[in-house]
Amino acid sequence: MNAVEIEEAVSMLAEAPFDSVEFPFTFLEAFGNKPTTIKRLKSGNSNQSDLPGAVLQRNNIHLKICAEGEVTATLTALRESAATARQKVKFILATDGKSFEAENLVDGETIACDYPDFPDHFGFFLPLAGITTVRQIRENAFDIKATGRLNRLYIELLKENPDWDTAERREEMNHFMARLIFCFFAEDTNIFHKEGLFTQTVAQMSASDSSNTHEVLSDIFRAMCTPLARRESAKIRSWANVFPYVNGGLFAGGVEVPRFSKIARSYLLHVGSLDWTKINPDIFGSMIQAVADDEERGSLGMHYTSVPNILKVLNPLFLDDLRAQLEAAEDNARKLLNLRQRMSRIRVFDPACGSGNFLVIAYKEMRAIEAEINRRRGEPDRKSDIPLTNFRGIEIRHFSCEVARLALIIAEYQCDVLYRGLRLALAEFLPLKADNWITCGNALRLDWLSICPPTGTGVKLVADDLFSTPLEQTEIDFENEGGETYICGNPPYLGSTWQSKEQKGEIRDVVNGRTNSPGFLDYVSGWFIKAADWLQHSSGRAAFVSTNSICQGQMVPLLWPIIWEADCEILFAHTSFKWSNLASNNAGVTVAIVCIARTSNNPKALFEIDERKEASVRLGSAITPYLTLGKFVIVKKLAEPVSGHAVMEFGNKPSDGGNLLVAREEVNSLGLSTEQKKRFLRTIVGSEDFINGNSRYCIWIEDSHLEEALSIATIAARVELVRQIRLASPDKGANALAKRSHQLKLMRIGKQHSIVVPAVSSERRAYLPVGLVGKNTTVTNAAFALFDAPLWNMALIASRLHLVWVSTVCGKLETRIRYSNTLGWNTFPVPTLTEQNKADLTHCAEEILLAREHYFPATIADMYDPDRMDNEFPLVRQTHDHNDEVLERIYIGRRFKNDTERLEKLFELYTKMTSQQALSKKPAKRKAKGSTR
Structure with a gap:
């Protein structure tokens, strides 16, 4: 369930007659608990309460229905209950059907209200559904409530008017909904000069059977698009004449309205009865943007972006500077005036604006600064100098x-x-202005210079009208001449795998030949490239929220050279963090915030959680594409290890149609003797096998034993099938392999042991699942191996340092870590190791293996599960900590403070090592003819 669905369910519960027996279960059901869960609670099987008649759901809530007047005492009993502490309860709740009290035991926050009003506090309980809440949602449920009601009205209207549910008329339907939203807001905020005017008029003038509801609305809309001087000639009805002139494009054009069913009319009046003075435009816009989109309606309410997250973009982009200027100005009237004039020319442009939340927050923050300027200058009533037309999208x-x-x-x-x-x-709100500053179109196809040109260029807008014909761009630009432009937003994330043919074409056209593999770029890359191109014409800045994939793996060498060739650099960035939404049990996507600007000597700032670090421009330091501080570097694949550690190779690709692989249960069917099994079978593991403790066998025939092997009928039959499959393949390489159809494509195996590294593993683990197998075990091509390598190499791979490096330079498969020997292992920079270092690291690897052995038969998956590792397998954690201690002291003489510091050191070493390697490989210069040197 999402937040909107939960709010509706809670509201319906409050409106129904109070049932003291069923309330606890209906309440939990409203927050997404499944019927089977409710059934177990009702039966008492999972009810952990120690209080009579109470219901306790482990790790969640302890609630009790009590006699009238005993709510506060009951809440105290729930708080003091031994079961509440023992079962790690997060919420306690008590009600008698008249009063309602609850407490969040995690942060101590409480609510107390009349029972019918508890839905207003539903945001307080969203963690029960696995939804991480933010303060704005907890304190104000209105925006979610309004979204849910509007969604029901929208769906009902489309049912009644199927012809409006077509591509040709969908824009008309959406425009109608925008008019309604304005009317609901205007009637509750005195804009219509009478509270409830719109809803009351519809209720009084439309028939209860809804037969003329559309006509009443059409008359109201016609009045609002007719100036007062023309109303008599336009024959506006007397009851509609009380509405003010609004227009501004919102009520211009046709006033046709869809027909209403009785249910739709009821929904309309219900929505109008809400208190629209509580609307928060930055929240509401995000909530409602999915209403009109069939594909996104299932995720209704999930797109909310919290104000703190938006400010992570806007503050360092330009707001911090404005506030610093305000502080520096103090009460100096001239400096305050200059700052106000500067702000009046600042343009904020979001080329993926959605419902405008970045623009709204930017506007509200700038108005707050301007208001303080006006207060200090003694002009508190002054009209704002900040035009909405400077907030483009x-x-x-x-x-x-x-x-x-x-x-x-x-x-x-x-x-x-x-x-x-x-x-x-x-006095100044109506009529609305007819300016157009939000453009409907595909941002990767439109020319950004035509929508938000550098000031003073006089480029005319070329885009779809929104509410009406816009001002000519020359007029707007003249007003804004000499200003600054800041590009920002949260463009869509789509990995290359999930892009449509059209989207891939958009990226290809944006790249325009500047990289050889545009098909591998994330969709969000298009916005960075368009921004870099735009910055060729301006000294502005562009900061986007992006999946952190653009700063990892193969994306880096594809995207960032384009940005650098456009003479742009990273001005500031936030390292990876979770960007959650309002879906239940949503883990959120891992994002980064990256700001690019024209290359300059301006300070560069890197934010990690609450820590700010600055690059030293004087020392040539910058923010790298991997979001570290250091010199600009792009890690490229290497054919051999840069630090001289052991060679890592792919495992064995069978290319056999499955005929050389043997499941454990199939071994006996081969009819082999004990000696033949020893000679012709090897254990083989892939990534999943190794991590989950499984294994298979493969037929392993050395050329010297081929004649004997083919004398065994069951093996000969399998070899023949492999030959036929390889010959039938369209791949010439596979055809050539038919000559040795008794063998896997590769025949790699350790004579003593092999260090195994899965090619794909979970990003949730604190360490890579590396391990050791014996001489009778080999690996598939789903894993990598170091055959007969010294054991200290395993200590390197098992370290936090190596995990951080691989996570950054190798990238991800979906969200999982995708290992690469040429990009992750061969590039891994390791200081020169002494024999003592190697001995110490060998001991560390042995300790890790012994710790795992201690917990046999637990698997790698078990022991490295982040939810179980510390409690169930503490020895494994301890040995890894010791390994990190030993290795990190080799690097810097102490433990690293965090992953950012680890990466910075690794990139510094990588740059140094690859530079030295390049110098050593550079051919000697030829002597020029006649030279005596």
């Missing part, structure tokens, strides 16, 4: 465009009320 979905503009209009009104007072806000 591109969005591919029409309804989101409509909502984005509405959100900004609402934000402007709310800021005017907050900083200038209701009277002045109302």
Whole structure:
């Protein structure tokens, strides 16, 4: 369930007659508990409570229905219950059907309200559904409630008007919904000069059977697009004439309205009865953007981006600088005036604006700074000098465009009320302006210079109209001449595997031949490249939230040379963090924030959680594409280890149609003697086999034993099948392999042992699942191996240092770590090791292997499960910690503070080693003819 669905379920529970027996179970069901879970709680099988009549769900909630007037005492009993502590309860709840009290035991936050009002606090309980909440949602459930009600109205209207549910009329439907949202807001905020005017008029003037609801709405809309002086001639009905002139493009054009069913009319009145003064435009826009999209409606309410996360982009992009200028100005009237004039010319451009939340937050933050300027200058009532037309956006979905503009209009009104007072806000709000600043279109196909040109260039806008014909761009640009432009946003993430043919074509066209493999680029790369191209014409900056994949693996050499060739660099960045949404049990996507700008001597800042680090421009340091501090470097595949450690090779690719592989249960069917099994069978493991403790066998025939092997009928039959399969293959390499159809494509095996490294493993593990197998075991091509390598090599691979390096330079398969010998192992920089170092590391590897043996038959999957490792397998953790201690002291004489410091040191060493290697391989210069040197 998502947040909108949960809010609806909770509201329905509160509206139903109170049932003291069923309430605990219905409440839990509203937060996504499955019927089987509820059944077990009801039966008492999983109810862990020690209080009579109470219900306790382990790790979640302890709740009890009590007699009237005993709610507070019951909450105390729940708090003091031994079961509450023992079962790690997060919430306690008590109610008598009249009063309602609850407490979050994790942070101590409480709520107390009348029972019918508890749905207003549903955000308080969202962790019960596995949803990480943020303060704005906990404190204000209105935006989610409004979204749910509007969604039901939208769906009901499409049922009643199937002709409006077509591509030809969908924009018309979306525009109608935008008009409704404005009316709901306007009637509750005095814009219509009478509270509830719109909803009351619809209720009074439309028939209860809904037969004329569409006509009433059409008349209201017609009044709002007709100036007062023309209303008599336009024959506006007297009951509609009370509505003010709005227009601004929102009510221009046709006023046709879809027909309403009785249910749709009821939904409309219900939505209108909500308190729209509580709307938060930056939250509401994100909530509602999926309403009009069939494909996204299932994720309704999941797109909320928290204000703190948005400010991670906007603060270092430009807001911090404005606040610093404000602080420096103090009460100097001239400096304050200069800052205000500067702000009036700042343009914020989001080329993937969705419903406009980045633009809304930027606008609200700038208005707060401007209000402080006006206060210090003694001009608190002054009209804002910050025009909405300076907040530009591109969005591919029409309804989101409509909502984005509405959100900004609402934000402007709310800021005017907050900083200038209701009277002045109302006096200047209507009619709406006809300016267009949100463009509906494909950002990767549109020319950004035509939508947000550098100031003073006079380029005319070429894009779809939104509400009406826009001002000519020359007019807007003249007003903004000499200003700054900041590009920002959260573009869509789509790995190359999930891109459509059209999306791949968009990326290919944006790249325009500047890299050889555009098909491997993430979709978000298109926005970075477009921004770099735009920055060729301006000194602005561009900061995007992006999947951290653009700073890892093969994406780095594909994307970042294009950015660098455009004379751009990373100005600031936030290293990887989770960007969660409002879906239940959502793990969130791991993102990074990266800002690019034209190359300059400006300070470069790297943020990791709450720590800020600056690159030393004086020492030639910068932020690398891997989001570390250091010199610009791109890690490329190497044919051999840069540090001289052992060679790592692919495992054996069977290329056999499965005929040389033998499951354990198939061994006896081969009819081999004990001696033949020893000679012709080897254990073989791949990544999953090794991690999960499984294994198979493979037929292993050395050329010297071929004649004997073929004398065994069961083996000869399998060899013949391999020959036929390889001959039938369209691959010439496979055809050639038919000459030795008794063998795997590769025949690699250790004479003493092999160090095994799975090619793919979970990113959740604290260490790579490396291990050791004996001389009778080989590996498939789903793993890598170091055959007969000294054991200290395993200590390197088992280290946190190596995991961090591989995670960064090798990239991911989906979210899992994808290992590479040429990109991860051969490039891994290791200081020169003394014999004592090697002995110490060998001992560390032995300790890790012995710790695993201690927990036999637990598997790698068991022991390295992050939820179990510390509690169930502490020896494994301890031996890895010791290994890290020993290795990291070799690097810097102490433990590293964090992964960022690890990466910085590794990149420093890599740069040094590869530079030395390049110098040593450089051919000697030929003597010029006639030279005496």
